């Protein structure tokens with residue numbers, strides 16, 4: 124028996140001992156910078172001539188690690204190893220598979236701040252954001268282990284006289300796990316562990332800006348007793364090995380989290396049946412968002428302002444759940460905008476290694492350039508109220524930036540920027556708010572700040588997002604409490620950290636015996 128699932132508590136950094144422990148962990152991480160990390164294929168460590176350089180986005184001259192980079196020949200080898208390992212792993216009892224995840228969760232919990240330290244250095248996460256990412260990784264491991272134990276009992280179906288019917292879930296095969304930079308521990312480990320605990324073997328391709336923390340996770344899974352070949356660690360170029368693996372005829376499923384552009388490409392490529400392929404590949408895709416906070420005329424205005432600021436600028440707006448649009452009722456528009464601007468001007472921006480920092484850098488040069496281009500677009504589409512400047516001398520820093528009076532169909536209201544840029548738009552009334560809320564291609568998260576229960580009821584029915592929140596921000600879903608995933612162009616409608624997520628990695632078998 125395992126104890127009931129409870130989510131991992133966040134660290135209280137106002138306590139001196141927690142602050143000291145975190146600083147000590149950062150020192151440990153700093154002492155390990157620049158190390159080399161090999162690929163792991165079938166348990167074998169493989170170095171390559173070409174390497175991926177993982178750099179600190181807050182101090183771009185600082186190298187976090189040098190990571191081996193796979194080519195297609197190595198991807199082929201990884202596929203061979205995953206196929207071989209599948210023959211044993213699929214027969215392993217669910218209890219044993221779940222136990223690996225539970226042990227991995229315990230190992231990460233024991234070294235929690237060390238993992239968060241890597242997130243600070245490699246992903247540019249401020250302490251609180253890093254701590255939440257690590258907690259979420261622990262949650263995914265704990266939650267999916269329990270879900271697997273439940274699922275392994277099968278689901279009851281009816282039987283008639285002299286008949287025994289069973290309905291059981293079996294694994295799919297080899298899965299390709301492709302993860303993004305923005306939750307480099309939580310999403311990477313959650314998508315990997317869910318596939319593994321369901322009895323599949325995987326090839327894990329982490330984001331190229333955050334491969335070191337993924338290498339650390341792979342070490343943990345080995346320490347937790349995962350057999351060789353079940354998890355093959357394969358950093359490399361998306362275009363080169365990503366396409367190859369997605370198109371491989373032995374790939375059974377792809378679990379992708381990342382941008383809409385890459386997600387659509389994978390979906391299309393996976394749909395094509397290749398020579399020798401005897402199944403239709405399954406694709407689980409979690410893609411982008413253009414998420415909205417709605418503020419009604421009766422709202423608690425302080426709550427509205429704090430929710431908007433936290434959702435727009437947490438982790439520099441680099442969350443698919445980020446509240447990058449605020450739609451405010453005309454009666455309270457001026458007041459809410461003023462409070463949002465005041466709070467934003469108070470945010471501490473800087474190196475996330477400093478515990479006081481609220482917002483660090485954006486992830487890399489390409490992101491920096493893209494966000495700065497959107498800031499230029501914003502200057503044409505609305506009124507710049509604060510921010511607007513970037514500084515890339517040391518790292519990729521961009522000020523928290525607010526544009527007001529943006530038209531509902533402007534590019535800033537429609538396109539995912541994935542940076543610290545907030546677009547504010549005025550609504551005439553609640554009907555107008557509902558219209559704007561649903562006017563993008565996406566449907567990931569959304570929040571409504573109101574005291575009006577009739578309006579809440581309408582939003583429940585009309586606001587078409589996978590995660591709808593009332594009287595809070597639109598980020599920060601907790602595994603097992605707020606299963607996470609969106610509609611429309613936000614993905615394939617799956618819900619990470621939810622009760623039906625594991626089933627997406629399995630197929631059901633009906634067994635009927637007559638006697």
Ligand SMILES: NC(=O)C1=CN([C@@H]2O[C@H](COP(=O)(O)OP(=O)(O)OC[C@H]3O[C@@H](n4cnc5c(N)ncnc54)[C@H](O)[C@@H]3O)[C@@H](O)[C@H]2O)C=CC1
Pocket residue numbers: 301302303304305306310328329330331360361362364365366369380381382383385386388389409410411412442443444539541567607608609613614
């Ligand atoms: N809906 C959700 O749950 C989430 C969505 N996201 C989305 O992720 C994006 C940000 O993450 P990024 O890492 O910048 O996304 P990205 O799409 O650039 O990269 C994601 C992963 O795909 C890989 N990749 C790139 N080209 C590929 C190809 N041709 N074949 C296979 N793999 C390929 C990358 O190397 C990386 O590992 C945002 O759009 C965000 O909204 C991020 C987290 C959660």
Ligand SMILES: N[C@@H](CCC(=O)O)C(=O)O
Pocket residue numbers: 305306441442443444445597598599600601607
């Ligand atoms: N699950 C996270 C978002 C994941 C992401 O942004 O990539 C949240 O609820 O904020």
